[in-house]
Amino acid sequence: MTTLQIPLLLAELPDMIMGSTLAKCAVTDLGIQWAGWALAAAFKTEKFYDLAGSGTFILLAHLSCIWGxxxxxxxxxxxxxVTTWGLRLGTFLFMRILKDGHDRRFNKVxxxxxxxxxxxxIQAVWVFMTLLPTLMLNSEKREVPLGTRDYIGWTVWGLGFATEAIADQQKWLFKRDPDNAGKFIQSGLxxxxxHPNYFGEILQWSGLWLSASSVMQGPQYLSVAxxxxxxxxxRYVSGIPILEQQAVKNWGSEPAFQDYVRNTPLLWPWPKF
Known part of the structure; x- marks a missing residue:
């Protein structure tokens, strides 16, 4: 490379970076979340926070496919x-917050x-980091024949999807029953x-990474992150700690709840015989 070529390369670098599918998805992601924040802050509401998040997942998955x-x-x-996951979970969370009227995560926010x-x-980071293997896959021009990793990955995703959907439905029906007012769910999954719904969530993204890894090379495997x-x-930030703290506040003094905590795993499940 000559001395004259270096300035030309540096001048083209921003266009090269912004021309990449990953960069365009990152900018789109941030733009949507910041626009959502502006509306949410103006109206002091969190009611469309999760809906915006799941909608961004769907949009970026399709845009990355087009841009790729x-x-x-x-x-x-x-x-x-990804679209199936986003439609189900986004609709479920939106209906739940409409019914409850608020999300306790935002009480002081x-x-x-x-x-x-x-x-x-943080939601923008969540979307991009979680979707990263899919964005990498959709950016790849190389075609690799479907193989074992794909079928195992899609099976793991299906198991996770069923687990999360069933767990959400079981808890939804439990809370709708007037006889269960003031009680905690300890039946079904x-x-x-x-937290079987979170177990299902982790399975789904693990399965999608496994399938996407079929076309990965070198540093791309770091998307296992x-x-x-x-x-x-x-496990440690936005889900389990908040719910566990609330559960202890509500039922921590009850022997039945103490027994449930002692005999039921926090996240990774095992059946009771």
């Missing part, structure tokens, strides 16, 4: 599975625009894990 320009069968299946901005920005990130966030 290949459209192989693996990419179409992966995009379809919705009136503070600065803190609210952090939450929406909730007898095998105190996606299911690990989902596990870490649910």
């Amino acid at each position: 320009g290949a459209g192989h069968i693996r990419q179409k299946v992966q995009t379809g599975l 919705r009136d503070s625009p600065g803190t609210f901005f952090v939450y929406w920005t 909730w007898a095998c894990s105190r 996606s299911p690990l990130f989902v596990w870490f966030m649910l």
Whole structure:
């Protein structure tokens, strides 16, 4: 490379970076979440927070497929599975918050625009990190024949999807029953894990990474950070810690709850015989 070529390369670098599918998806992701924050802060509401998140997952999966320009069968299946996940979970969470009227995660947040901005920005990071293997897959022009990893990955995704959907439905029906007012659920999948819906969530993204890894090379395998990130966030940040704290506050003094905690795993399930 000559001295004259270096300035030309540096001048073209921003266009090269912004021309990549990953970069365009990252910018789109941030733009949607920050626009969502502006509306949410103006109206002091969190009611469309989860809906915006799941909608962004779906949008980026399809945009990455379009921008990637290949459209192989693996990419179409992966995009379809992300869409199915997003439609189900997004609709469920939106209906739940409409029924409850609020989300306890935002009790001390919705009136503070600065803190609210952090939450929406974290959601942008959540979307991008979780979806990273799919974005990499959809950016890949190389076609690799479907193989064992794909079928195992899609099976793991299916198991996770069923687990999460069934667990959510069981808890929804339990809370709708007036006889269960003030009680905690410990039946169905909730007898095998105190958070079976989160177990299903982790399985789904693990399965999608496994399928996407069929076309990965070198540093791309580091995208295994996606299911690990989902596990870490649910286990230690935004999911389980908040719910466990609330459960202890509500039922911590009850012997039945103490027995449930002692005999039921926190996340990774096992059946009771």
